Amino acid sequence: MAGQIADSHSRLLFDVFSAALLLLTALLGAYLPRYLSARGGQQAGTATSLAFHLGNMLSGGVMLSAGFCHLLADSLRQLAFIGRFPIATFLAAVGYLITLLADQMVQGLTAEPPQGSAAGQNPDHSAHGRGLGFRSGQQQQHTYMRLDKADPADDAIELTAAAVAGFGPGSDAMTEASTVARAAEHLELEITRSRSDGLAGGGGHNHAHFQVFLSQQPLSFATTVLLACALCIHSVLEGVALGAQLTMESTQHIMLAIAAHKGLAAYALGASIVESKASATKFWTVVAMFAAATPLGIAIGFATSTVGHGSAGAAMSALASGTFLYVALNEVIPKELEHPDGHRLAKVAALLLGFGLMSLLAVWA
Known part of the structure; x- marks a missing residue:
């Protein structure tokens, strides 16, 4: 009993440290594109250096392994079935679908109806394209x-x-x-x-000639708010996964997985807000909401891990594993591989490196 109390106390301290670190990572990551834009060193939303793309793929591999080899594996050990029903894998699928629905709602709300024009503009194009x-x-x-x-x-x-x-x-x-x-x-x-x-x-x-039709379409602030809401859902579930872990080893490994992706997601959000030409007050309001989502999830996860003899924490881990898998399989890997920058092999190598290193940590989890 004393050992369990000590371990719980250690996890609590580490969770507090993780919450503070991830909060700072989100704030700095979102501020970077604003800083670069103000200095004139980079246009908003153009974080397309090779290092950025390789880091994104590395984080995709880390999150893929975290979903399968850590979160889902841990939940299967503690909460595989309820009777004959495979509750752990069911909750993983539910987490995947929740994240999918959140993203689809954002895309549906931000899409504009088709508009044709006498100039021959294709009616299939949508906002910000x-x-x-x-x-x-x-x-x-x-x-x-x-x-x-x-x-x-x-x-x-x-x-x-x-x-x-x-x-x-x-x-x-x-x-x-x-x-x-x-x-x-x-x-x-x-x-x-x-x-x-x-x-x-x-x-x-x-003979050939060009007719060029120019129309500025800045990203709207409402779109960035909806994007932030979707990212907040991701972040809360990721934080729940971190707080719900029952051992220090697994807590540290999930912390690595979240940190690998948090800064990149924050940068993407910050670049979108800068592109929308939002004021400083609006910028920091949205960024603060996003940054606070993971610490909130950590608190929820830690609270649930202390009840139900770990079954509630296992259920949260299974639910969060679906979010990790969605981020890796839907948001990171396919988008990076479809990007025509000519670095496919390097990206695949980064993906395998992230997946391999994170999977290797499961040996000590």
């Missing part, structure tokens, strides 16, 4: 491609690639496409190709 459209004057076909990359350099690459596909190598349009691409950030671009055949008896004459 940049578009590139090709339309053939001869066949009256229109193909639309969204450009949602955070880095304008990536937009330039994709614009140029699209121009090559649409106009062919060696075309004068390529030079013009490159010029347009350099000014593509935060813009909607529609490129129109016109073809006119020569008169009867003469050789055909082809």
Whole structure:
């Protein structure tokens, strides 16, 4: 009994330390894009350096292992079944679905209805996107491609690639496409190709020209608030997982998993708020709400771990494992691998490294 009380006291102290550290990590991570924007060293929302992407993939691997090898494994040892019902895996799936629904609600609330235009604007584009459209004057076909990359350099690459596909190598349009691409950030671009055949008896004459439609679409503050709400749900469940652990070893390992992702998520949120041109008061209000979510979850998790002989804590761990798996499998890994920056192998290596190191810690958990 004395050993259990001492262990509980140690976990409480470590949980307090973890809450303070994660709070500070969230505040600093969210402040960094604001600082960079104020210094003019970086545009808001363009955290696309290779180190950032590799760190994101590393955190994805860590969270994937934390979900499977730590949280779900711990809950299976303590709360595998209730009768014949697999309660632990059921709660993991519920945690996954809760996080999925939260994200889908945010996307549904932030999506704008389709809008067409006389200029041939594709009706499928939505808020805050940049578009590139090709339309053939001869066949009256229109193909639309969204450009949602955070880095304008990536937009330039994709614009140029699209121009090559649409106009062919060696075309004068390529030079013009490159010029347009350099000014593509935060813009909607529609490129129109016109073809006119020569008169009867003469050789055909082809020419291409660009019609560029520019419309600034800044991210709205309401969108960033909804994004923060979704991240808060993630953070509360992650904090619950940390506070619900019954041993110091597992508590420390989950702390590593959360810390690996918290700073990157905070940076993404801070960049979104800066892009929305929100005031300093609004900025810090939203950031404070996000930063406080994990400490709140830690308190809830610790409280539940002290009742029900650990069964409540095991249930919270199973629920939180679904959140960890959702973040890794839906938000980090596929988005990073789809990003056309040419570093797929390095990203996969970072993912495997994070997964391997976190899984190795399960030996001592």
